[in-house]
Amino acid sequence: MTTGTFCPWQTININKLPAIMIKNEINPMSQAHSDFEDVKAPLLFTKDNSNESRQEIIDELKKVLTPYTEDKELLGGINEETNLITDLKINSANLVDIIIDAESKYNIEIDLDSAEKMTNVGSCIDVIVEKMNLKT
Amino acid sequence: MKSTGNDIVALQGINRQRTNHFRFYSKILSVPEQALYDREGFPEIPFEKFVWLLWSIKESVYKYLKRAKPGLVFSPTKIIIQQIDPPLLPNITSFTAIQWENNVNGSGENFYKGVIVAGSDIFYSRSKIHDELISTVVSADENFENTWWGIKSIDHNGYDNQSRAVRAFILDKLYSILPDGNDHLRIGKCPLGCPVVLKEAKEMNIPVSLAHHGYFVAYSFLLKHPLLQMNYKV
Numbered sequence: 001m002t003t004g005t006f007c008p009w010q011t012i013n014i015n016k017l018p019a020i021m022i023k024n025e026i027n028p029m030s031q032a033h034s035d036f037e038d039v040k041a042p043l044l045f046t047k048d049n050s051n052e053s054r055q056e057i058i059d060e061l062k063k064v065l066t067p068y069t070e071d072k073e074l075l076g077g078i079n080e081e082t083n084l085i086t087d088l089k090i091n092s093a094n095l096v097d098i099i100i101d102a103e104s105k106y107n108i109e110i111d112l113d114s115a116e117k118m119t120n121v122g123s124c125i126d127v128i129v130e131k132m133n134l135k136t
Numbered sequence: 137m138k139s140t141g142n143d144i145v146a147l148q149g150i151n152r153q154r155t156n157h158f159r160f161y162s163k164i165l166s167v168p169e170q171a172l173y174d175r176e177g178f179p180e181i182p183f184e185k186f187v188w189l190l191w192s193i194k195e196s197v198y199k200y201l202k203r204a205k206p207g208l209v210f211s212p213t214k215i216i217i218q219q220i221d222p223p224l225l226p227n228i229t230s231f232t233a234i235q236w237e238n239n240v241n242g243s244g245e246n247f248y249k250g251v252i253v254a255g256s257d258i259f260y261s262r263s264k265i266h267d268e269l270i271s272t273v274v275s276a277d278e279n280f281e282n283t284w285w286g287i288k289s290i291d292h293n294g295y296d297n298q299s300r301a302v303r304a305f306i307l308d309k310l311y312s313i314l315p316d317g318n319d320h321l322r323i324g325k326c327p328l329g330c331p332v333v334l335k336e337a338k339e340m341n342i343p344v345s346l347a348h349h350g351y352f353v354a355y356s357f358l359l360k361h362p363l364l365q366m367n368y369k370v
Contacts, residue, residue: 070295100163112211
């Protein structure tokens with residue numbers, strides 16, 4: 001078993017890393033920097049935009065969206081066409097929260113022009129992938 | 137364009153600490169808008185309330201415009217608040233009434249008043265701030281002629297309940313002011329997703345805007361008072 005120091009307060013088992021991180025030889029020795037204590041999620045780095053990686057981002061995105069939608073059952077069945085407001089009934093007042101949480105989760109910065117595109121799950125993934133690719 | 141837009145923010149549902157973080161409010165307010173807080177002087181409201189006041193104005197303008205521009209995307213920093221003036225005697229109190237309704241122009245209330253530019257359009261805003269909520273209505277008419285506005289507290293939050301409550305609220309008001317014969321109205325949605333008043337499945341020419349957040353719902357609509365328009369038609 002190989003272990004690595006993930007951050008000063010957490011150790012991870014590399015064998016249990018998501019496959020996409022291993023496949024793309026991503027350095028897991030990183031941690032999302034968050035100004036907000038409620039978001040402390042390991043980063044999921046990806047260099048590609050394959051269906052597999054997009055599905056992994058959807059799975060992570062569900063966790064971001066969970067606090068802001070009351071219909072958890074609907075959240076379980078989201079796909080790229082799912083609209084955040086009309087389908088998930090997320091109040092528009094929470095849209096900035098979601099952008100901030102996504103920034104923290106993936107250690108990216110989402111500019112205003114990109115943020116306005118994030119109306120459905122697919123466009124959220126597009127923006128996240130685009131910003132993550134800018135880092136690599 | 138004949139339209140209306142309103143928004144309500146339940147302050148219990150916002151994260152005050154997060155709102156005060158630059159990373160958060162800079163996604164809503166431009167630098168000049170941030171400067172309005174200091175320049176205009178709002179000693180009665182903390183900065184996070186100012187942020188949500190401007191959010192509610194921008195959201196209201198977006199709703200107004202969306203009726204005519206179906207592909208419009210909400211982009212807060214592209215709706216520019218040029219001016220926001222506090223009331224002469226600002227006094228933030230609790231929203232003790234179960235509901236509040238008024239014709240905006242004729243109310244004499246102490247509103248926060250704003251001037252907004254969105255593209256080539258100019259809008260005017262009226263906002264009420266209470267301890268629990270911020271509610272805004274916007275109009276392209278500086279005098280808000282024929283604009284009606286209502287706020288109501290509800291017992292249960294949750295999307296379905298909010299949706300039912302705000303529809304019942306606005307219909308009660310419409311029934312109270314429309315001439316006899318306007319029965320069995322309902323609130324539907326146009327193909328573009330905007331709320332519309334339906335009478336026997338036909339859309340009435342009454343632009344409406346609905347808002348809900350937490351334990352509050354609000355409406356605005358544009359309607360010339362029936363006493364001045366007795367032959368109101370579908």
